[in-house]
Amino acid sequence: MRRFLFSDPDFEPRFAALVNERRDTPEDVEAIVRDVLAAVRSEGLAAVLRYGAQFDGVEITEPDLRVTADEIEAGAAACPREVREAIDFAAARIRSYHERQRPADARFTDEAGVEMGWRWTPIEAVGIYVPGGRAAYPSTVLMNAVPAAVAGVSRIAMVTPPGRLQPAVLAAAKAAGVTEIWRVGGAQAVAALAYGAGPIAPVDKIVGPGNAFVTAAKRRVYGVVGIDALAGPSEIVVVADAQNRPDWIAADLLSQAEHDPAAQSILITDDTAFAAQVEAQVEAQIATLSTGAVAEASWRDHGAVIIAPLDQTPALVDRLAPEHVEFAVADPDALASQVRHAGAMFLGRHAPEAIGDYVAGSNHVLPTSRAARFSSGLSIYDFIKRTSFVKCDEVAFQALGPATVALAEAEGLPAHARSAALRLGQGGAPKG
Structure with a gap:
């Protein structure tokens, strides 16, 4: 587990390395x-x-x-x-x-x-x-x-x-x-x-x-x-203030760490003492888990604790573009509304990511490896497709035909142009 202090002069290059960290499965398959x-x-x-x-x-x-x-x-x-x-x-x-x-x-x-x-x-x-x-x-x-x-x-x-x-x-x-x-x-x-x-x-x-x-x-x-x-290792970012129970937040971090040694769990908080309490709880809880060996490897190699002002967290989350992000703060909507890149957001102290995995109803198949920058979680849209249609009568075609001919000729596609020109009554060969 690594610690990051937002006020440190080396925060930016260290955080950039965390954002770009590769957690691919090492097998050559x-x-x-x-x-x-x-x-x-x-x-x-x-x-x-x-x-x-x-x-x-x-x-x-x-x-x-x-x-x-x-x-x-x-x-x-x-x-x-x-x-x-x-x-x-x-x-x-x-x-x-x-x-x-x-x-x-x-x-x-x-x-x-x-x-x-x-x-x-x-x-x-x-x-x-x-x-x-x-x-x-x-x-x-x-x-x-x-x-x-x-x-x-x-x-x-x-x-x-x-x-x-x-x-x-x-x-x-x-x-x-x-x-x-x-x-x-x-x-x-x-x-x-x-x-x-x-x-x-x-x-x-x-x-x-x-x-x-x-x-x-x-x-x-x-x-x-x-x-x-293309699913990668699991990820969670937990944004939490000191009003949370440390054992709750620790369990939330471990809920993803136990998936895979390459999973990534990140705590962002504005309170150094609270961060230390969560870290202690993580270590204590790992010892009680049947998945402890996996969770320990994940936390050791890919875990992170970031001490930063809460008003900076939306920008940090956007750069991480995580699979899951929890906002365990007094006003979660105020921070969440500023986040553009996240697979799923969990708002409030009683909305752990685990409910999303099972019973909330939203889908737990989510983009990983920063793919939340350009993709969404699984939904009904993954199982349907859209077909467009166009219907023209003679009058409507007269409005579209001339521009069709002009653009087809500009692109050097004479058969395209002829297809429209003939319907316009232009029986000669199109230009080009």
Whole structure:
């Protein structure tokens, strides 16, 4: 963990280094991913099954590849009642939030008499990657599948690494209405969704987080399919004054540090004594966490405490452009309203980032690695597309045609010009 004092003469270069810090996964995975994608594209299911055995250590045959409806029901039923209720509660809130994002179609006639507009239609088929491994992630299922369902996506295909499917994941799939689940993970799962493999039909877009192999695979298949984003390590900035409980703020910082040794947790406060109390609480709480080793590495290598006037925090946050930012201050709206670059903001002392991860209803799939400067979190807009339309009668075309001819000729495109000129009654060959 590093400390920064806003009044220090070396603050600016040190802060700039923090902003530009690279936290990429160090694995060199590109060559492996390239080979996996090429093999799946040419061999199909045989390559998917082979790589599953090689990378996941699980032998899967084609008949066992798809999770059956009975398995989904049985898994959901095996989920503890209080967890099922929490999943249903979260799903309802996520559904309600994303339903409010639904845009309207439009149709209008402009001053030239041209009828124009746009309409929104859902993507036809979407693949959702749900990580396996160390933990179960029912929230990942909900945050990706529920908005897709709200958008009206016809087919939602979920992939997750082979092995025992956690009951909570199956309960979340049931709550989200996902009925197509495949036991395949890693780059080979991304390839199967992009190109198709045996019974796994290709999709139009792939969403959901994964490890370095999954991220590299998504980058390579972009263009064949759409993707949501290239997720990096988790990030949180907590802006807090001394009126907070130090243990609350420490827990908030650790809520992201426990995700990944490369995660980044940053405290910004105007009180040096309070900062020291939070630091002490972080160290004490790390010792109590089952994820303590990961959180300790994250806090040690990428954590930061910045002592700065609160009125300077919006500018600091904007430069960091974090995935999450909390404003645990007396007037959070006053500071938050000045921030342009953040994936999600949590306002007030009782709005920890953790509620956004699970039950607030807003989406927890957010831009990382300063991508909040130019992108947004996952939403219904990731699962729909806009088609424009133009309708002209003869009178309306007379208003648009001459300028069309002029611009086409200026660009040296005679067929474009002729297309308009003929309708204007200009039967001769256009210039150029």
